[in-house]
Amino acid sequence: MQGVTVIDHPLVQHKLTIMRDKRTSTAGFRRLLREIATLLCYEVTRDLELSDVEIETPLETMMAPTLHGKKLVFASVLRAGNGLLEGMLDLVPAARVAHVGLYRDPKTLTAVEYYFKAPEDIGDRLTIVVDPMLATANSAVAAVERLKERGAKDLRFVCLLAAPEGIERFRGEFPDVPIYTAAIDRQLNEKGYIVPGLGDAGDRMYGTK
Known part of the structure; x- marks a missing residue:
């Protein structure tokens, strides 16, 4: 699909399979979500711009690459997005964080x-929106709309x-926002859940129903 990147790294797929299993504990699900988030972050930031700076190693002075410009913003769609957020901050601890609190009317x-809540200079930074599930895309669309209203210009969506x-709806609304995902499942059921899916990510992460 145009504008959609499926991250099919073997470690991502292995961890996702364990997360799908209904026998996986809350603690295990939470740990795996954090681990897989780090791997997803690695892929979504693969093309970040670099610039050379002068540093001094223990042996000599050299020009070495570093991230160019201001660092990232991770925008977590609450509450389940926080599971991805933690793993991404492990990899990019200097990133700013935005929170978008949304719930789905049943x-x-x-x-x-x-x-x-979002950083004031979000318009000057790459904003990576994180939410485990892109189902109906209602939450994702609302989150991106709100972030754009706040000034975000360069956005990517990770799930x-x-x-x-959900992909069709999201891309129809935001053809300028690429999607990164570990898998594209078959369809939505009558309740708007992804099948075969993994259930409600927030409930499985926090042990709620």
Whole structure:
């Protein structure tokens, strides 16, 4: 699919399979989500711009590459996005963080905002939006709309699983925002859940129902 990158690294796929298994404990799911987030972050930041700076090693002075410009913003779609956020911050601890609090209305499946906080200079930074599931895309679309209103210009969306319906909706709204995912599953069910999926990521991460 145009604008969609499936990260099929063997370690990503192995960890995702364990996460899908309903026998995986809350602690195990949470740990795996953090680990897989680091691997996803590695891929989504592969093309970051570098510039050379002069440093002094123990042996001599040299020009060496470093990240160019301001560091990243990770935008977590609460609450499940925090599971991905933690793993990404392990890799890029200097990143700024935005939080977009949304919940899905159980009857209409629309996204309802209850919290928003983002860095003032978000427009000068690459913003990576993280949410484990791209299902109906209602939450993802609402989050990106809100971040763009705040000034974000350069965005990428990262998830564990995506449904074809969610990809179509998201790309229709934001053809300028690429999607990175570990897998594209078959479809949504009548309740708007991805199947075969892995259940509700937030519930499995926090042990709630």
